Amino acid sequence: MVLSSEVLEITIRSLMISSTATILSSSWSIPLSLRLSSSHSKLTNLIVSIFNALIGLPTVIVGLFLYMLLSRTGPLGFLQILYTPIAIILGEAILITPLIVSLAYEVFYKARVEYWEVALTLGADTYQAYRTMLRETLSDVIIIFLIAFSRALGELGVALIVGGNIRGFTRVFTTTIALEIAKGNFEFALTLGLILLIIISTITAIIRILGVRRE
Amino acid sequence: MIELQNVTFVYPNGILALDNVTLKITDEITIIMGANGSGKTTLLKILACLYKPTRGRVLIDGRDFWVLNKKERLKIRRKIVYIHENPVLFRGTVLENIMYPLIVRDHHVEEARKKALSIVEKLGIKHLINRRRQELSAGEAQLVAFARAIVADPEYILMDEPTNALDSEKREIVENFIIQLVKKRRKFVIATHDRLLAARLSSKIIELSEGKILRISSSNELLAKIKSILFQKDES
Numbered sequence: 001m002v003l004s005s006e007v008l009e010i011t012i013r014s015l016m017i018s019s020t021a022t023i024l025s026s027s028w029s030i031p032l033s034l035r036l037s038s039s040h041s042k043l044t045n046l047i048v049s050i051f052n053a054l055i056g057l058p059t060v061i062v063g064l065f066l067y068m069l070l071s072r073t074g075p076l077g078f079l080q081i082l083y084t085p086i087a088i089i090l091g092e093a094i095l096i097t098p099l100i101v102s103l104a105y106e107v108f109y110k111a112r113v114e115y116w117e118v119a120l121t122l123g124a125d126t127y128q129a130y131r132t133m134l135r136e137t138l139s140d141v142i143i144i145f146l147i148a149f150s151r152a153l154g155e156l157g158v159a160l161i162v163g164g165n166i167r168g169f170t171r172v173f174t175t176t177i178a179l180e181i182a183k184g185n186f187e188f189a190l191t192l193g194l195i196l197l198i199i200i201s202t203i204t205a206i207i208r209i210l211g212v213r214r215e
Numbered sequence: 216m217i218e219l220q221n222v223t224f225v226y227p228n229g230i231l232a233l234d235n236v237t238l239k240i241t242d243e244i245t246i247i248m249g250a251n252g253s254g255k256t257t258l259l260k261i262l263a264c265l266y267k268p269t270r271g272r273v274l275i276d277g278r279d280f281w282v283l284n285k286k287e288r289l290k291i292r293r294k295i296v297y298i299h300e301n302p303v304l305f306r307g308t309v310l311e312n313i314m315y316p317l318i319v320r321d322h323h324v325e326e327a328r329k330k331a332l333s334i335v336e337k338l339g340i341k342h343l344i345n346r347r348r349q350e351l352s353a354g355e356a357q358l359v360a361f362a363r364a365i366v367a368d369p370e371y372i373l374m375d376e377p378t379n380a381l382d383s384e385k386r387e388i389v390e391n392f393i394i395q396l397v398k399k400r401r402k403f404v405i406a407t408h409d410r411l412l413a414a415r416l417s418s419k420i421i422e423l424s425e426g427k428i429l430r431i432s433s434s435n436e437l438l439a440k441i442k443s444i445l446f447q448k449d450e451s
Contacts (some may be wrong), residue, residue: 040227057389117265121297122316123367127287136306 007188011195017085017159018152022145023090029100030141034130035110036101038116038148048105054098059157066091066162083164088172091158096199107140108133139210143152146203153199216241216293216402217262217371222271224257232257234426235271240404242372243397246413247406249423251276255406259373259425263297264288284444293320293369300375304348309359310335312348314356316367332450334362339388353380361389365396373394373404378412390416 036044067213068074069080081087108116115136119129134141156174163170173196180189217240231256240262247255260266261273264280273280275291283291296316303429304312310331315325335341340358343351350358364372371408378386393403393416407413415419422429 042227049448069229115305117260118299118303119315119319120292120303121263121265121295122314122319122321122363123293123296126285128319132305 004188007191007195008117009168010171010173010176013085014153014196015199016091017088018149019024021089021152022096022149024089025093025096025100025148026145026181029097030104030134033101033104033108034133036105037112038130048102051098051101051105055102057095059095059155060161061157062091063158063161064197066094066158066209070162082162083170084167085163085170087171088159090172091162092152092155095158096152098145099151100148103144104141107137107144142211144205149202150200153195177210216274216276218274219261219268220263220272220279222268222273223263224254224266225269232426233261233268233414236426236428237420237427238431240402242395242402242417242419243400244403244405244419245415246305246420247404247416247423248413248420249429253423254426255418255423256375257296257426259404259406262371263295263373264292265297277330293364293367295371295373295396296364296367297373298360298375298377299378302356303382304351304356304359304363306345306348306387308345309351310344311342312359313344313363316363319365328447331362333367338362350368354382357381358389359397361392361409365392369401371402375406376408377405378407380407386412 036048051170066087067082069076070079070087071077072082081090111133115133116129119132124132154174156178159165159172159175160178161168163172163175165171165175171179173192177189177192177196180186180192219236219238222236225231229333236258237300247258247376248254254265258268261268264273267281271322275294278287278291280288280291289385303379305315310328311330314324314327319325322330332341332344335344338358338361340355340362343355343359347354348356357377361374361377378389395402403416405412405416418433419420420432423433
């Protein structure tokens with residue numbers, strides 16, 4: 001019973017942290033992608049190339065970078081958020097930013113000629129044109145959101161380094177699985193692994209359904 | 216009046232689409248002709264103030280468009296509409312699409328609906344108003360795009376291959392509508408491969424080749440050319 005309540009608690013915490021991180025990252029990544037897609041300059045190409053390259057950034061590097069920033073002696077140490085869920089949210093949001101920017105840029109760039117230009121020529125102001133483009137690409141944006149959420153949910157490095165894997169506070173799916181395997185408690189690790197697999201599979205199924213509908 | 220002064224446009228991948236083009240849109244209907252890749256679409260998009268030239272100036276009624284502030288640009292852009300070669304319709308019904316230019320100009324929904332219905336009736340596409348984009352043929356979509364473009368009564372209407380997907384009946388409807396709008400002092404710039412359309416409608420024909428203006432001629436000259444080609448065929 002204790003075990004199942006702990007599983008539930010870890011599941012809820014993991015979902016909360018990863019969804020908050022995805023929403024947070026989307027709040028800056030989507031507007032940035034929209035802005036980038038409406039520019040033709042060489043600087044834009046350079047920025048997009050950098051984000052593309054950062055997609056494969058190892059999670060431990062992000063974790064280490066954030067640890068140095070948030071540790072007591074670090075420049076943001078005064079915030080005292082190291083080893084809290086907020087630190088994990090921040091780390092995951094940073095980790096998935098290149099993924100969201102790159103994917104959303106591709107979607108918006110293709111939609112630019114189709115929708116943004118048409119909206120502008122029909123008399124929309126820039127804000128109305130962006131809104132139209134976002135509405136027209138909504139199913140793609142939801143797919144990107146779900147892909148980013150899956151990536152955040154399945155990452156280990158950031159959660160371990162800046163979260164500290166504190167029981168009842170910052171322990172999430174991946175850190176618990178790693179810990180339980182180290183302890184030899186495979187049954188518990190497998191239970192969590194199975195739940196994680198079900199969540200990721202459900203997300204993949206939703207992505208496929210949305211993709212088919214869009215086509 | 217729309218005027219281009221020494222306009223050059225280079226795409227980010229380095230392709231030179233327009234090379235030092237200078238021209239004034241003064242006639243009621245100006246036709247732009249040229250082979251594929253000659254720069255017709257780029258020229259239209261620059262005239263529509265959608266593309267900023269790499270070099271040169273775009274003057275609208277004597278004002279340099281790209282140095283104006285956002286508010287003034289929007290005001291000027293609302294005088295010009297560009298209709299894509301492959302019409303792009305938004306989600307929603309045909310009627311909602313046609314109402315779009317009025318809604319973004321802050322017209323009341325009922326008023327927008329009334330105006331949109333009046334246009335679809337004139338164009339003979341009232342039966343399409345509740346359809347969605349995927350339920351339209353290419354020709355129907357082109358007519359809807361035309362209706363949407365003119366519903367807000369812009370001064371300049373720029374059309375890219377406007378009669379491509381239209382059958383002869385729909386083509387006639389569009390041509391008649393163009394003539395009606397010209398009578399209301401609206402100006403058209405039309406990029407087309409259709410020489411007969413060019414000869415029938417225009418008073419000025421601009422021929423483009425590799426991003427440069429090859430020649431500017433009148434429709435009479437084009438008609439004479441078409442006749443000579445036809446006679447040559449008859450003789451042979």
